[in-house]
Structures are given as C-alpha cells and as structure tokens.
Amino acid sequence: MGLLDQCQELFKTASLYEVLGITKEATEAEIRRSYYKLSLKVHPDRAPDDPKATEKFQVLGKLYAVLSDKEQRAVYDEQGIVDEESDCLSQDHCWEDYWRLLFPRITKQDILDFEKQYKGSDEERKDLLRLYVEHQGDMDVILTCVLCGSQEDEPRLADIIWAAIKNGDVEEFPAFTQESNKKKRARKKRADRERKEAEEMQKEMGLDQEEDSLMTMIKKRNTSREQDFNSFMSNLEAKYSKKGGKSSKRAKK
Template identity: 60%
Template sequence: MGLLEKCEQLFNTSNLYEVLGVSKDASDAEVRRGYYKLSLLVHPDRAPGDQQATSKFQILGKVYAVLSDKEQRAVYDEQGVVDEESVTLSQDRDWEEHWRRLFPKITMKDILDFEKKYKNSDEELQDLKRLYLLHEGDMDQIMDSALCCEHDDEPRVRDILQRAIDSKDIPAYKAFTNENAKKKANRKRKAKKEQQEAEEARKELGMDAEDSLVAMIQQRQKSKEKGFNSLISDLEAKYCKKPSAGKRASKK
C-alpha cells in the first residue's frame, strides 16, 4: 500500500496537505508546524502500545518528508503522486529518531498550560466557527474535531456557536439548530465510553492522577481535526531549535 492509500486509511484523506491541516500554498514553516502538532498528539510516548498511533506517527513523518523536499513537493503539486522509491520514503528509516532530531521533547505541563490559555480565547472562537462552517453545523464532527474539548465542554461550545449565529457571523444550519435528542444521547454515550476506557487503562497500568489526565487527553485527541497551528507555534517558539540542513533525498 502506497503513502497516499495509507493516508486515506488512517486520516480519511489522500491529500497530503489535508493530512497536516495546512493549505497547498503553506510555507515551509507552516508545513513544519502542522507536522509537529499532529505528530506530537500521536507520538509513541503519548500512547504506548497504541499500534494505530504508531502507524499514524510514521505516516506523518513520510508526509512531512515529501512536503519538506522542494523537488518532491513540486512533483506532488503538479502530478498528485509521490515517488515511493525515493530514499526519503525508505521503509528502513527510524522516524522517531528523525523526529527527535527535529524537535525537543514537550512536557504534558506545556500541553495543559496551552489548554488553559486556549479555552475561551478569540483564537478558539475563530477555530470553532471554521469547524462549524466546515461540518455545516454537525456537532458530532465539531466535537470530534475541536481542540482541547471533551464532552463536558459541549454546552460551552454550543453557546459560543449560538452567539455567533445570533450575531450573523455564521449561518444557522439546521443540523445545529434542530439537532434531535437521539443524536445528542449517542454522543454523550460515546463520550462516557471513552472516559471509562481511559479510566480502565489508568487502573490497569497503575497510573497516578497526572498520568490519568494524560490518558484522557490522548483518548480524546485521537480523532482531532488537523488545522490548529497555534499550539505548535507557541511551543515551538519556546522550545524548538531550527533543524540543521539535511541532505536532500535523491530518487532512485
């Protein structure tokens, strides 16, 4: 299975830019931040033993490798294909070691500090409005995609969006304004199940309170939408050193 097919399987899109949550005209820095943010959420250290997370981490490394190489990115932009035989996409590459060369380790405290800063900010408002428009008011998809949100945040999220509707900032989609009770109940049941799974994992692994919080964040971030760059911008500015110029991959 090629890279594009694997992207479709793991990220529900074969578009490399959509995988990283950036536009086609994104700068190199924006591509790098998109890669960093997503790879941070599925890094093996964050979800030990999660094979799907490990697979996503490896695929994200390959996506970034293609889009960070000027020649390969140009071919992809023009033809919509990637060179599966290139050294860059070699199956023997240690993607975790490559990631650690590019980025430092970010602590869970940094993530939690960001959550406190992000919630109820103007940036969150803009992100929620964008998600609302993207998913045409479908709260299932909005809640699955919104950064730093769990089920308990739903009333707050709904209130934010309703105020935006009332002020004519966004249209009143029926999927949002007339959502039926059954759909809301299913969403609540799904969230409760995820919380129970996180608690069971905590007990099984003997996690302390902080580790438990990490597990819950991991659980709810597995399906998060890919467009939020501010977390990485903030953390990267604080911690990340510019990577040394690497050798450009040559094609076989």
C-alpha cells in the same frame, strides 16, 4: 553527494520546498511545522522498517537548517544552490540533538498550560466556527474534532456558535439549531463511556510514570481526531520549542 542530490535520491525531488510539501512562499512557521511533521514520519524510531530512515532524517535536518537561515534561503531561492561548506551542513553535526533542541519533549504540564490558554481564546472561536461550517452544524462531529473539548464544554461551545449565528458570522444549519434532545442525550452517554475508557487506559499506561503516555492516550482515545491532534501538537512544539542557532558562515554568493 550534495544536499540537493540527496533530496532527489531519497525524496524523488531536488526541491527543498517540495520535499516538505510546501511552496516557496511558505512562512518560517509553515516550514517549521512541515519539517516537524515529516521528520516524525521518517524518524528511525518511528520507521524501523525503512532502511533509509536515518539518512532521510539527517537530510531533513540539513534541509531545515538551510531554509531556516535567512541568508542561505535567499541564495537558494535566487540561485537554486546551497552552501555545502556551511557550519549548519557539517558532516559531524548530530541531527538527532539538533532536532531535540528544536522540539524538546512536551510534558503533561505543557499540554495543560496550552489548554488553559486555548479555551476561551479567539483562536478557539475561529477553530470552532470553522468546524461548524465544515460539518454543517453536526455537533457529534464538531465535538469530536474540536481541540481540548469535552462533554463539559458543550454548553459553552454551543453558546459561542449561537452568538455567531445571531451576529451573522455563520449561517444557520438545521443540524445545530433543530437538534433533538434524543441526539444530545445519546452524545452525552457516549462521551461518558469514552471518558471512563480513557481513565482506565490512563491507569493501564501508568501515566504518572510516563508523561509521553498522555499524548498516546489522547491520540488513541479517538483516532478520528488525528489531524487536529497533529495540529495541536505542532502548536505546542512551536510554542515551547527553542529556536535553532544560525550558521556562522554566510551562504555562497
């Protein structure tokens, strides 16, 4: 059975782009992120109740191998076919090793390095102002969603927002400009309690012995951050992952 037929059978569509939930105009980075997120969902270790998890994982590996190769992608875009005999679709290819090569395990130091580069960057400012507008100045929600943010960061983040309001980059929302001291104190008290709970969780999970526990702890600490957490991890994967090798055979014309 060819790749397109496998996609139809397992994902109910023969379109490689539709499987990943993206369009034909998607960039290489968007393809990579979509592949990473979907492959995580169907990974046999994460979907033990799905009898076809292994098959789905392997098919996604093949799909990404095609779309990440410029020549094969061009042929697929133009003719709607893939080269089933190419090296990247080899039957003896270990797709688990391929996936791990693309997305090596993220360490605690990787996360700390990312945080150091992210804080104070243009990317952080852009994300912060997006959240400010999206949540109409509600700092309770903004501080919950902002990446790498903590209670200690609030004064610095508030200064960024105030400066943006002054410059006319964002509109003035009363929820932010007229926030009461009572609400600020309640937020600080809540943050202190969450920090204490996180520290206790860290000890219980033996973080020093298992670096993966850091990511579990971050996600478990605040489930409302899940979407931004996934974005955060995707950024890390893109930053620290190695690029996969190209197929040695040209796609069929």
